[in-house]
Amino acid sequence: MKKLINNPDHVVSEMLKGIEKAHPELVYHEGYEVISRRCKKANKVGLVSGGGSGHEPAHAGYVGTGMLDAAVSGNVFASPSPDRIVKGIEEADSGAGVLLIIKNYSGDIMNFEMSKDIAEMQGIKVDCVVVKDDVAVEDSTYSAGRRGIAGTVFVHKIAGAKAEAGGTLAEVKAVAEKTIQNIRSMGMAMSPCILPGVGKPGFTLGEDEVEIGMGIHGEPGVFHTTVKSASEFAQILVDKILADYDYENSEVAVMMNGLGSTPLMELYIMYGEVEAILKSKNIRVYRSFVGNFMTALEMSGCSVSLLKLDEELKQLLDSEANTPGLKVR
C-alpha cells in the first residue's frame, strides 16, 4: 500500500489539521473532527453536513461563504458519532436554527437524527433533509432506499445560498427539499480504492471489467460490463437518469464528478458526451461542474448528476460561494 500518510489511525485528524492550516478562514475542532467557519454570521440559518471521510473535498471542503457552516467527519467510510455531530450543530448555530443535510446511509441517518434530538434538548432548533440522488439501486449495503452521492453538493450550494441570503429555517429546508427532488445521479467504477490501514482494495474488478452503479464506498452496483467508449458509458449513465425523472425540455445543472483518480482529461471527454446526449433530448445545460467533488479515495470512475432548474434555483446556484472545494462567482 502506497499512501502519503503517517498513521492510518490519524488520517482524519491530520487531514483536518491540514485543512485548517491551508484555509485560515476555517477552524478545526480537534477531538470532534468538525470543521467550521471562523467567522459566524449572526442569526443566519446554519447548515451542517458530513459523513464518513474519504470523499474529499466533501464535506469539510464545502464549509465557507455560501455553502456549509460546519462539516462533521467520521473515520474513513464510517459515520460520525453523535457527539461529533452535536458539536457541529453547536458551531453552526447562530440563533436562526440549523439544517442538517444528510446523505442516505443508515449509519448517518441514525447518528444525525440522534444528534438532532440532543441539540434540540439543548434548545437549538434543528431540522434535516436527506439526499438520495443515486438512481443505481433501490437499497444497498449501507442504505435503506437510494444512496446519497455527488448530487449532495448541489444541495449544499443551493441551501447555502438561501441561508446566506437570510432565508428562514423553513425556507432553507423547503428549497433544499425542492433541490433534492430535482437531482438524479448515476456512477460507475473502473478500479477500487484502498482504505488506509487496510492495505488492500475493498473489491476487485477484472482487467477489462467496469461496474455500473457502484457506490462511493464500493457497494455493489447494477451490473458488471467490459470497457466501452466514453460515448457508450455516457449513454448508459444518462439513460438510467432520464428513465427515472423527466428532464426533457428543461434547463439543468450538470455535475461530471471524478471518483478520485480519473484524469480531468477523461472527465471533460465524458462531459462532452453527456452534453451531446442532453442536447439531443432538448435539455439545456445552464451551468456545469467538471472535477472531483465527491470522491472515494483513489477509486477510478465517475458519476453524472443532473439538477433540474427553475428561476429560483438558477439564481441560488449562481450566487457567490467561496469554499476550498467549490467557488462560484
Added chain:
Amino acid sequence: MKKLINNPDHVVSEMLKGIEKAHPELVYHEGYEVISRRCKKANKVGLVSGGGSGHEPAHAGYVGTGMLDAAVSGNVFASPSPDRIVKGIEEADSGAGVLLIIKNYSGDIMNFEMSKDIAEMQGIKVDCVVVKDDVAVEDSTYSAGRRGIAGTVFVHKIAGAKAEAGGTLAEVKAVAEKTIQNIRSMGMAMSPCILPGVGKPGFTLGEDEVEIGMGIHGEPGVFHTTVKSASEFAQILVDKILADYDYENSEVAVMMNGLGSTPLMELYIMYGEVEAILKSKNIRVYRSFVGNFMTALEMSGCSVSLLKLDEELKQLLDSEANTPGLKVR
C-alpha cells in the same frame, strides 16, 4: 487499460471540446488545439502558455480572467507544433504584445521560440519567459537544465494579474521573471500513469518503491526509496528546496500539488507536514494552494512548490482570478 475515452487519437480534441462546452467563456479553436478567452480585452498584454497534454488543468484550465489568454495543447506529453502556438499568439494578441510562458522542455523551447519568430514576422510583439522550477535534477530526459513543473501555475497567476492590471509587456515580463527566480519545486511519484493508446505504464515501481524527484512525464528523478511516512517525505522534498534557495525568514506561497490520483486527504496531510517544517525555519505561509494543479494523467504522487513573496507579488497573487482550474478572490 481502462480509460474513459473514445479513441486514443482524439483525446486532446475531445477534451478541449468538452472544456469549451463546460466553460462557455472559453473558445476552442479546432485543428489548432488552442483554448482562448471568448471576450478579448483590448490593448491588454496577452499571455500564452501550453505544452503537452495530460497535465490538466494545466494549461487550458488556466485561461480566463486574471491568468492566461490562450493555452496551446500538444498531444499527450508532446510539445505543440509551431502552427498551433502561432494561432495561440494570434488569439491572445489584442495590441499590447504577447508574453509566452514556457516550461523548460527542449521541444517546447524549440517550438515556442520558432512561433515567436513567426508571429513577430506577422507584426505581433512577442516576448517569452522560461520556467525551470524543479530542483530535482539539472538536466533530464526532455530538458537541458531544470524542468518546469507545477510552479509554472504561480507564473500564470502573477503575470496574469499584472497583465490584467494594465502592465506593459516589459512590466509583465519583469514580474514573471522575478516570480520564476523566486520559485522552487520538488516532487515524488508513487505509481506510474498510462498514456492513452499505449495501454501500459511508462515505467514501473515496485510494490514498496517510490521515486523522489520524478518528472511529470515519468522522467527519472534523484533516487528510489521505500515507502515512508508523510512527515519523512515532506522533509525530503522541502529540504531539497531549501538547500537550493534561501527562503528563511520570508513569506511564501505554497502549492501542494497532486499528480492525478493522490487523494485530497493525503495532500492535506502532506500540506500540514510541509507547513510545520516551514514554520520551524521561520518561513511564514502567506497563502496556500492544495489540489491537482499540474498533473501527469493518473500518476500518484505530489510536488511541493514554494514562491518567495514581496509586497508586489502578494498583491498580484491576491488579485482576482477566475479560471476553471484556479479561482482567487
